[in-house]
Amino acid sequence: MPQITVERSAHLDDVDWEKFALALHPVIVDTAAARPEACKTRVLRSEDEAVGGEREGHAIVNVSIALLAGRSDDTKARLTEAVVELLRGHVQPRDGITLHLSAEVRDLDPSYRKAEV
Template identity: 60%
Template sequence: MPQITVDHSATLADDFDRPAFARALHTAVVEIAAARLPACKTQFRPAADTVVGDESEGHAVVHVTVGLLAGRDDDTKARLTETVLDLLRRHVRQSPGRTLHASAEVRDLAPSYRTFDRP
């Protein structure tokens, strides 16, 4: 915990500094939500196709989901969500002719969530 998933348009490959984004987000999750840095895990999932409305050209999408163990209040989750959006603004380069649609959510992991680490 936390489990972070970043779904994004594959067309952002050259314009999204994913490693820097993940490092900055991990730091923010530690500072805002009291997570442990070694527990922060981020997976990036590029989507080959993106359609917004009825258009497939000129748009890119990024959606970040942060799953935390229950116990954080709504203000903490909202602050973390706003921080995620700010980090996306800094780590996804603008491209002429492309509209970036960015979103984020912070949610509680299900009570059944379990994990293990194997060296």
């Protein structure tokens, strides 16, 4: 915990996603009182996507952060706002492409378990 998934468009191959992840972890630690060593980020590249009725001219990034329950709605909102701002700093606008940047924070299901082996 936190379990972080970044889903991003193939149009954004030039972004240094590892650098983004390493910048994201302290934001989560500071905002949601997580431990740095607990932050785990995966970046997934999507091949196909559509926005409205269009398949071209858009790039999508969604950051999903799953935390153990107990954070207030205000904390979650502050975290998503901070994540979108961090994305703005790492994903530069490009000609002919509309960027769709989003973030969500959700509680992990009570059944969540982990193991380090």
